[in-house]
Amino acid sequence: MALLFCTFRPSVALPSRFFAGQRRSITIKQLEAAKNDRERVVILGSGWAGYNLARSLNPKKFQTVVISPRSYFVFTPLLASTSVGTLEFRTALEPVRSRGSKYEYIQGRADAVDFGKKEIMVRETVRDPNQGLLGVRAGEVKDERPLEMRIEASRGSLFSMHYDKLVISVGSYSQTFGIPGVKENAFFLKDVQDARKIRNKLLSCFETAALPTTPVALKKQLLNFAIVGGGPTGIEFSGELKDIFEDDMSRLYPQLAEHVKITVYDVADKILPMFDEKLAGYALEHIAKGVTVKTSHRIKELRRGFPNIEGVGDFHDDVKASGFTLSLENGHQSEVGCGFVVWSTGLMSNPFVAKALSSSFTAPASCVRLLSNIDDSPESSADWEVQKHPRTGSIVTDDYLRVQLGSSASHSEPQPAAILRDVFALGDCAVIDGTQYPSTAQVAAQKAKWLAKKLNKGDINTQGFSFMSQGIMAYIGRMNAIVQMDKGSLSGRAAWMMWRGAYLVKSISWRNRLLIPMYWTINWIFGRDISRF
Structure with missing residues (x-):
C-alpha cells in the first residue's frame, strides 16, 4: 500500500471534527488509515460528472475522494435566472460537503499526474485569491498587493495522493477563440x-x-x-x-x-x-x-x-x-x-487537460491495455501520449470512458492504440471516440451514473456507454420556452411549464426543490430584489 505524504508540510495536520457523521476535515494519514480494504477512487472536479459519480459510488467498496477548487456543485441551467435576480444564488448551488455524503472532499486542483506510479499531484486552493472574488476576470475588483505577494498567496501547498482508480472530470472553460480582450x-x-x-x-x-x-x-x-x-x-x-x-x-x-x-x-x-x-x-x-x-x-x-x-x-x-x-x-x-x-x-479545454496531460510519458505494462486485444498488454514500457480530439482538445476515451493512448511523436516506432487501466474521463473535458454527443449536463450526468453502476458491479468490460437523449429545451422570455424531444416538440406557455418543472425535479436536494418555487413566487408577487451589496 502506497504511503501518502505532504510535500511541503508533512507534519501539519488539520483538526479533526465531525458533523452528522461526516468528517469535515481530514489529514492524509487519516485518509490512508480509513481506506481499509477498499479501492480509492479519486475524482477530479465537482461538476455534473464528478459530483454525480461521487454520490453514486458504493462507499463499502470504494473510498471516494473528490478534489476540486470549488466546494460546491453548480446547477448550471439556473445560472441565467440567478444573474438577474429571478432566483437567488444559493438555489443553483449544492455544497460538496453535506450531511450524509459518503465521500471525502479536498479543496484543491490537480497539477500533475504520474500514471505509472498511480499518483496525482494536488495543489491546495483554499487561499487562492481568485476564489469567491467578484470581477477578477472583468476587472471589477483589484488586488493592490505587489505581484510577488499575490502570486505567493495563490500558491497553496502541494501534496501527492495515490489512487487505485482516477476519474478526470475537470470540465472546460468558455471558448474565446483568442479574440483580443x-x-x-x-x-x-x-x-x-x-x-x-x-x-x-x-x-x-x-x-x-x-x-x-x-x-x-x-x-x-x-x-x-x-x-x-x-x-x-x-x-x-x-x-x-x-x-x-x-x-x-x-x-x-x-x-x-x-x-x-x-x-x-x-x-x-x-x-x-x-x-x-x-x-x-x-x-x-x-x-x-x-x-x-x-x-x-x-x-x-x-x-x-x-x-x-x-x-x-x-x-x-x-x-x-x-x-x-x-x-x-x-x-x-x-x-x-x-x-x-x-x-x-462554446467550450475550450481545461488547463489541466491542455497542459498537464500534453506531455509524453512512460508507463509500465501493467498500466496499459492494447485496444487491438483488450486482454493484451504491451510487453514493456513505451512512450505514450493521451489522445486529444483534434478540434476541441478534449480527452478521447473508448465506449467504456477509459482514457485512450497513442504513441508519442518522439517514439522511434509507432505503438498500437491503447487505453490506460483504471483511468476514466467524462464530462465536458472528454469525448468518446467516434461519437458527437453534445457537451451538455445531460450527457455528463448520464456518463457519471453509467460509470458508477459499472464500477459498483465490477463489470466495466460489458456493454459500453450509450447516450439516451431526454430532449433539449430553452427559455425565451415572458413565460415562454421551446422543448424538443424525440416524440415531438412543444413551444409557448406549456413548454415554459415543462421547462420549470424539469429543472425543479432535476435539482439535487430537497432544500432547493423547496427554495426554488418559493423564490419564483416571491419575486413574481413582489418583484426582484435589485439591492447592490
Whole structure:
C-alpha cells in the first residue's frame, strides 16, 4: 500500500471534527488509515460528472475522494435566472460537503499526474485569491498587493495522493477563440461567481445611468447590453434580461426605458442551430419583441472603456471607463459601446487537460491495455501520449470512458492504440471516440451514473456507454420556452411549464426543490430584489 505524504508540510495536520457523521476535515494519514480494504477512487472536479459519480459510488467498496477548487456543485441551467435576480444564488448551488455524503472532499486542483506510479499531484486552493472574488476576470475588483505577494498567496501547498482508480472530470472553460480582450473583459456564465458579477454590473449600469450628471449619450451606452452567442445559454440569458427590464427596471427607472437595448450577436447565420427550424423560428420571432438578434457578425475585439462620445467632457472619464467597446465585422467594421458583454460561444479545454496531460510519458505494462486485444498488454514500457480530439482538445476515451493512448511523436516506432487501466474521463473535458454527443449536463450526468453502476458491479468490460437523449429545451422570455424531444416538440406557455418543472425535479436536494418555487413566487408577487451589496 502506497504511503501518502505532504510535500511541503508533512507534519501539519488539520483538526479533526465531525458533523452528522461526516468528517469535515481530514489529514492524509487519516485518509490512508480509513481506506481499509477498499479501492480509492479519486475524482477530479465537482461538476455534473464528478459530483454525480461521487454520490453514486458504493462507499463499502470504494473510498471516494473528490478534489476540486470549488466546494460546491453548480446547477448550471439556473445560472441565467440567478444573474438577474429571478432566483437567488444559493438555489443553483449544492455544497460538496453535506450531511450524509459518503465521500471525502479536498479543496484543491490537480497539477500533475504520474500514471505509472498511480499518483496525482494536488495543489491546495483554499487561499487562492481568485476564489469567491467578484470581477477578477472583468476587472471589477483589484488586488493592490505587489505581484510577488499575490502570486505567493495563490500558491497553496502541494501534496501527492495515490489512487487505485482516477476519474478526470475537470470540465472546460468558455471558448474565446483568442479574440483580443475577451478573456479579460467579457462576462461569462459558467459559475455562480459569473452570475454574481453580471448581476452587480447590471444594477451598476442602471444606477449610473440614473444619475443626474450622466449625459444622454452615456446613458445609451451604459444601457446597451450585448450577448455573444446564439445558443441556449445566450438566448436564455437574453430572455431573462428582457424579463427583468420589462417587469422591474421599466417601473423603477421609467426615465431610462427608452435607452435600454439588448442585442444578441452570433457568427452563424441563425440562432439555436440544435433545434429544428420551426422551433428556432418561433424562438426568434418571440425573442425579437425586445431583443435585437444580429447573425453573421464576427467579433474582432473587446476592450474596456466606451468609444469616443461627442459632447462628453473629461468630467465623465470614470463613467466612460466603466463600459466596454465591442468591435464588430459584418462586411464592414463598426464599434459599439456596451454596459457589459456576456460571452457564450462554446467550450475550450481545461488547463489541466491542455497542459498537464500534453506531455509524453512512460508507463509500465501493467498500466496499459492494447485496444487491438483488450486482454493484451504491451510487453514493456513505451512512450505514450493521451489522445486529444483534434478540434476541441478534449480527452478521447473508448465506449467504456477509459482514457485512450497513442504513441508519442518522439517514439522511434509507432505503438498500437491503447487505453490506460483504471483511468476514466467524462464530462465536458472528454469525448468518446467516434461519437458527437453534445457537451451538455445531460450527457455528463448520464456518463457519471453509467460509470458508477459499472464500477459498483465490477463489470466495466460489458456493454459500453450509450447516450439516451431526454430532449433539449430553452427559455425565451415572458413565460415562454421551446422543448424538443424525440416524440415531438412543444413551444409557448406549456413548454415554459415543462421547462420549470424539469429543472425543479432535476435539482439535487430537497432544500432547493423547496427554495426554488418559493423564490419564483416571491419575486413574481413582489418583484426582484435589485439591492447592490
